Amino acid sequence: MGVAGDARQSVSSGLDLEAGPRRQAFARKALPYALIAPASIVIVAVLGYPLVNLVWISTQRYGFRELIQHQGVYIGLQNFATILTDPQFLYVIRTSLLFTAVNVGLSMLLATLIALLLERVSRPVRILLSAGLVFVWATPVIPAVNLWQWMFDYEFGVVNWLLTHVGAGDYIHHNWFENPVQGFAVITIIVVWGAIPFLALTLYAGLTQVPRELVEAAEIDGARPWQVFTNVTLPIVRPLFIILFSLSTIWDFGVFNQVWVLLNQRPNKDYFLIAVYSFQESFRVSKYGLGAASAVVMVAILAVVSIFYIRETIRLTSEELR
Amino acid sequence: MRRTATRVFLDGIAILIVLVMLFPIYWMVSTALKPGKQILSLTPVFVPTQLTFDNFQSAIHVPFFWNDVVNSLIIVGTTVVVSIVLAFLAAAAVARFGFRGRAAFVVMVIAVQMVPLNALVIPIYLLLDRVGQVDSLIGVIAYYMAVVLPFMIWTLRGFVTNVPVDLEEAAMIDGATRVGAFMRIVFPLVAPGLVATAIFGFIQAWNEYIIAYVLLSTSSKQTLTIWLASFTTQHGTDWGGLMAGATLTALPVVVLFLIVQRYVQGSLTAGAVKG
Numbered sequence: 001m002g003v004a005g006d007a008r009q010s011v012s013s014g015l016d017l018e019a020g021p022r023r024q025a026f027a028r029k030a031l032p033y034a035l036i037a038p039a040s041i042v043i044v045a046v047l048g049y050p051l052v053n054l055v056w057i058s059t060q061r062y063g064f065r066e067l068i069q070h071q072g073v074y075i076g077l078q079n080f081a082t083i084l085t086d087p088q089f090l091y092v093i094r095t096s097l098l099f100t101a102v103n104v105g106l107s108m109l110l111a112t113l114i115a116l117l118l119e120r121v122s123r124p125v126r127i128l129l130s131a132g133l134v135f136v137w138a139t140p141v142i143p144a145v146n147l148w149q150w151m152f153d154y155e156f157g158v159v160n161w162l163l164t165h166v167g168a169g170d171y172i173h174h175n176w177f178e179n180p181v182q183g184f185a186v187i188t189i190i191v192v193w194g195a196i197p198f199l200a201l202t203l204y205a206g207l208t209q210v211p212r213e214l215v216e217a218a219e220i221d222g223a224r225p226w227q228v229f230t231n232v233t234l235p236i237v238r239p240l241f242i243i244l245f246s247l248s249t250i251w252d253f254g255v256f257n258q259v260w261v262l263l264n265q266r267p268n269k270d271y272f273l274i275a276v277y278s279f280q281e282s283f284r285v286s287k288y289g290l291g292a293a294s295a296v297v298m299v300a301i302l303a304v305v306s307i308f309y310i311r312e313t314i315r316l317t318s319e320e321l322r
Numbered sequence: 323m324r325r326t327a328t329r330v331f332l333d334g335i336a337i338l339i340v341l342v343m344l345f346p347i348y349w350m351v352s353t354a355l356k357p358g359k360q361i362l363s364l365t366p367v368f369v370p371t372q373l374t375f376d377n378f379q380s381a382i383h384v385p386f387f388w389n390d391v392v393n394s395l396i397i398v399g400t401t402v403v404v405s406i407v408l409a410f411l412a413a414a415a416v417a418r419f420g421f422r423g424r425a426a427f428v429v430m431v432i433a434v435q436m437v438p439l440n441a442l443v444i445p446i447y448l449l450l451d452r453v454g455q456v457d458s459l460i461g462v463i464a465y466y467m468a469v470v471l472p473f474m475i476w477t478l479r480g481f482v483t484n485v486p487v488d489l490e491e492a493a494m495i496d497g498a499t500r501v502g503a504f505m506r507i508v509f510p511l512v513a514p515g516l517v518a519t520a521i522f523g524f525i526q527a528w529n530e531y532i533i534a535y536v537l538l539s540t541s542s543k544q545t546l547t548i549w550l551a552s553f554t555t556q557h558g559t560d561w562g563g564l565m566a567g568a569t570l571t572a573l574p575v576v577v578l579f580l581i582v583q584r585y586v587q588g589s590l591t592a593g594a595v596k597g
Contacts, residue, residue: 035415036427039408039471046468047434053445062448070452117336125333132340138579139347140529142547143568147350150561158349158366193343254438257531264554275440282444283536295441306436313432 051299058296062288072289079293088269089277089294096253096274099184103252107192108245111199116229118204130201137197145261148190152176177263180270187271190258195251199244206240207233239312246309250302274298354378354566361562377566381553384563386541390549393538397459397545398527401466406520409471410512413478414504418487431472439469443536450537457539465533470523477522481515482508518585521578528575546571 058079060072083089114133118126151159160171177183210233218228234241256275259267267276274294282291353361357374360367381387415421416428446465447456455461485508493503534545541552550571553564 029421032415032419032421032424035411035419039412039475040427040430042408042464042467043430043434043471046464047437047442050442050445050449051437053449054442057445057448067448067451114339117332117339120329121333121336122329125336129336129340132344134580134583135347135576136343138572138576138583140525140547140572140575142529142531142550143350143572144346146550146564146568147346149559150353150565151346151349153559153561156362156364156366156561161364161366193346196343250436250438254440256440261531261551265551275438278441279443279532283447288444288448292444295444298438299441302436302438306433309436310429310433314429 054292054299055296057288058292060289060292062292064286067286067288075289079289080297083290083293083297088272092272092274092277092294093297095272099188099255099273100249100253103188103191103195103255104245104248106188107195107199107248107252110192111196111203111244114196114200115203115207118200119207130204133197133201136193137201139194141194141257142261144194145190145258148186148193149262152186183263183271187255187258187262190262191252191255195248199248202244203237203240206237210236239316242312243309243316246305246312249305250309253302253305254298350565350572351569353561354569356562358562377562378570380560381563381566381570384549384552384567386544386549386552387567389542390544390546393459393543394528394545394547397462397466397534398524400463401470401527402520402523404463405467405470405474405523406516408467409474409478409519410516412475413482414508416475416479417482418504431475434468435472440532443532446533447536456537457543459538459543462534462537462545465537466527466530469530470526473526474519474523477519478512478515481512481519485511515585518582521582525575525579 057072059074059076060066061075061078062072066072114129118129121129151157154160154173154175160174163169163171176186214232214236215228218232223231254275255273256279259271259273259276260279263271267280272280275298278291278294278298280291281294282288352370354377355373355375356367356370357372357376360370360372412427416424446461450456450458450461489507489511490500490503493507494500498506529547530545531547534548538544538548550564550567553560553567
C-alpha cells in the first residue's frame with residue numbers, strides 16, 4: 001500500500017468521527033463523482049463520441065454528395081473490402097510499418113546511447129548536453145519541419161553544400177524528394193531529431209534510479225560493462241523502456257505533420273504513410289468513408305501497442321493507486 | 323590515467339552531439355537575421371557578417387500575422403483556463419478520495435491519450451460540419467480541451483498526492499470545512515504545479531496543427547502554425563521570412579518550455595506529450 005492510500009484512509013476515518021446526518025453522507029459519497037464529472041463529460045463528448053462515430057462512418061458511403069446532405073449511406077464492410085484489396089493501401093501499410101520500425105529503432109538506440117553517455121561525462125558537459133537536448137525538445141514541430149525544409153533545400157540548402165564539401169559526392173542542386181527512399185531518410189532525420197531529447201532525458205532519469213551499489217557489486221564480481229548493462233541496468237529500467245518503446249511506436253506510426261508540411265501539403269503517392277493516406281482520401285478526394293476505414297485500421301493497429309503501454313503505466317503507478 | 327582519457331573522449335563526443343543537435347536551430351535563427359544576399363548564396367554564410375531585422379519586419383507584415391497571433395492566443399488561452407479548472411477538480415478527486423470507478427477513470431485518462439488525433443479528424447470535421455461549427459474557434463477549443471485534459475489530470479494528480487493529508491486534517495480539527503481546508507492548505511502548495519501544468523497545456527495547444535488546419539479554412543481565423551505556410555507560394559519559398567516566422571512562432575514556446583520542463587518531466591511518460 002502506498003502513501004496516498006494510507007493518507008486517504010486516514011482522511012475518511014477522520015470524517016467518520018463527524019458521522020453527520022444521512023444527507024451529509026450522501027454528499028460525501030457524491031462529491032468525487034461531481035468532481036470528475038465535468039472532465040469526463042468533455043473527454044467522452046469530444047473524444048469518445050467521435051471515436052464511435054469514426055467506426056460508424058467507416059461503414060458508410062460518405063462522399064461529396066453525402067457531405068452536402070449530411071447523411072451517409074450504409075454499405076457494411078465494403079469500405080474495408082475496398083482498401084484491403086487496394087494495392088496502394090497495402091503499399092501504404094507496408095511503408096508505414098517499415099517507417100515505424102526504422103524510426104522507433106533509431107530513436108531508441110540513439111536515445112539510449114545518449115542517456116548512457118550522460119551518465120559518464122563530466123558535470124559541466126552533462127549540463128551542457130542536457131540543456132542542448134531540452135532546447136531541441138522545446139522547439140515546436142511545425143517550425144522545426146520548416147527549418148529542416150530549408151536545410152535540405154535543393155538550391156541553397158546547407159546540407160547539400162556540406163555533403164559536397166566533405167567529399168561525399170556532388171550534391172549541388174540535389175533534390176532529396178525525387179527518390180522516396182531519400183525523402184523518407186530526411187523525414188526520419190526530422191522525426192528522430194525531435195524524439196531523441198524526450199527519450200534520452202527520460203531514460204537518463206530512469207538510469208539514475210539504478211542503485212550504484214548493484215553496479216559496483218557486479219563490477220567487483222568481474223562483469224564487463226556490457227554485462228553490467230544487460231544484467232543489472234536493463235532489468236531495472238525495463239518498464240520505462242517498454243513505455244518509451246510503445247509511446248514512440250504510437251507517435252511514429254501516426255506521423256502526419258512532418259510529411260505534410262515538409263512536402264508543402266502536396267505529398268505524392270510515394271509518401272503516403274497511413275495518416276497521410278487517410279487524410280488525403282477524406283479531405284482531398286472527398287471519400288470520407290474510405291478515409292475513415294483506413295483510420296479505423298490505424299486505430300486498431302495502435303490499440304494493440306497501447307495495451308502494452310497502458311499495462312506498464314498502470315503497473316508502475318499501481319502502488320500509488322491502490 | 324586511463325579513466326581520465328576515457329572521460330575526455332566521452333566529453334568530446336557529448337560536445338559533438340550538442341553541436342550537431344543544435345546546429346539546425348542556430349541555422350534557423352541565423353538565417354532569420356541575415357540579409358537576403360547572404361541567405362540565397364551558393365556558399366552558405368555560416369557566421370552572418372551583418373545582422374538585420376528585415377526578415378522579421380516583413381514576416382509580421384505578411385497578411386493575417388496579427389490576426390493569427392490573436393486567434394492562437396484566444397484558442398489556447400480559453401482552452402488552458404477552462405481545462406486547468408476541470409482537470410484540477412478531477413485530479414483532487416482521484417488523489418484524495420477512494421470511490422468506486424476511480425481505477426476505471428484513471429485507466430480512461432491514460433488510454434484516451436493513445437487515441438491518434440489524426441484518426442479522429444474525419445468524424446470531428448463531419449460532426450462540426452453538421453452543426454455549422456466548422457471554421458469557428460469554438461470547435462477547435464472544444465477539441466483542444468480534450469487533448470490537454472488527460473495530461474493535466476494526470477500531472478495534477480501527482481502534485482496533489484504529494485501534499486501530506488496531515489496538513490488538511492490539522493486544519494479540519496481546527497474547525498475548517500473539508501473544502502475550506504483543501505482550498506486554504508492544499509491549493510497554495512499545489513499552485514506552482516498548477517502553473518507549470520497550465521503552461522505545458524499552453525504549449526501543447528499552441529503547437530497543434532492538424533485540427534486547426536482542417537477546421538479553420540478562412541485565413542483570418544487561422545492559428546500561427548497554419549500561418550507559416552503563407553511563406554511558400556508557387557513562385558517558391560521566402561526562406562528569410564519563413565525562418566523569421568518560424569523563430570517568432572517557436573520563441574514563446576521555447577521560453578515557456580525551459581521554465582516548466584523540470585516540473586513536469588516526471589509525469590511525461592504517462593502522457594502523449596512530445597513538447
